[in-house]
Amino acid sequence: xxxxxxxxxxxxxxxxxxxxxxxxxxxxxxxxxxxxxxxxxxxxxxxxxxxxxxxxxxxxxxxxxxxxxxxxxxxxxxxxxxxxxxxxxxxxxxxxxxxxxxxxxxxxxxxxxxxxxxxxxxxxxxxxxxxxxxxxxxxxxxxxxxxxxxxxxxxxxxxxxxxxxxxxxxxxxxxxxxxxxxxxxxxxxxxxxxxxxxxxxxxxxxxxxxxx
Numbered sequence: 001x002x003x004x005x006x007x008x009x010x011x012x013x014x015x016x017x018x019x020x021x022x023x024x025x026x027x028x029x030x031x032x033x034x035x036x037x038x039x040x041x042x043x044x045x046x047x048x049x050x051x052x053x054x055x056x057x058x059x060x061x062x063x064x065x066x067x068x069x070x071x072x073x074x075x076x077x078x079x080x081x082x083x084x085x086x087x088x089x090x091x092x093x094x095x096x097x098x099x100x101x102x103x104x105x106x107x108x109x110x111x112x113x114x115x116x117x118x119x120x121x122x123x124x125x126x127x128x129x130x131x132x133x134x135x136x137x138x139x140x141x142x143x144x145x146x147x148x149x150x151x152x153x154x155x156x157x158x159x160x161x162x163x164x165x166x167x168x169x170x171x172x173x174x175x176x177x178x179x180x181x182x183x184x185x186x187x188x189x190x191x192x193x194x195x196x197x198x199x200x201x202x203x204x205x206x207x208x209x210x211x212x
Contacts, residue, residue, distance in 0.1 A: 132174035
């Protein structure tokens with residue numbers, strides 16, 4: 001069977017191989033609640049803003065002085081690479097940045113309630129996947145990526161929402177993504193893994209669906 005994986009599915013693999021196996025092999029997904037539409041709208045606004053300045057061949061004012069280079073052009077929306085073992089790895093960066101040395105790296109947008117104190121492990125994995133895919137697809141790249149965090153500040157709302165932006169450079173590890181793809185192949189082509197003692201979803205699945 002052919003499998004198409006992303007950073008989110010690899011993140012699930014790291015969190016719980018059993019839930020990953022059930023999701024991919026049996027199509028039994030973890031339960032999830034409703035998703036807020038605000039981040040989706042913010043993402044759309046940010047991307048339109050960046051595309052406007054890409055057409056002008058300028059850096060958007062909100063990131064000027066925070067990163068050097070330019071917004072990359074003619075890059076694919078989705079990065080895709082099929083491994084020798086048949087697994088296809090996919091990733092969709094929010095944007096790409098061309099550095100002064102002409103390397104292409106991923107540039108992702110994140111919205112938060114306040115300035116970031118660190119980079120979450122799931123974000124690091126996401127960027128590792130992008131870095132690996134760029135390299136596997138033959139792009140001139142380097143082991144780094146950028147996260148732009150957008151967060152509001154106190155303001156007079158009738159004058160418009162005040163939004164700040166912090167750009168963080170992240171060192172990436174493409175070998176981490178490659179290792180997880182290999183692990184995914186072994187898990188997917190084996191029996192259902194044992195339940196994880198620290199996974200609340202494994203217990204929920206067993207009790208609700210009677211999966212043993």
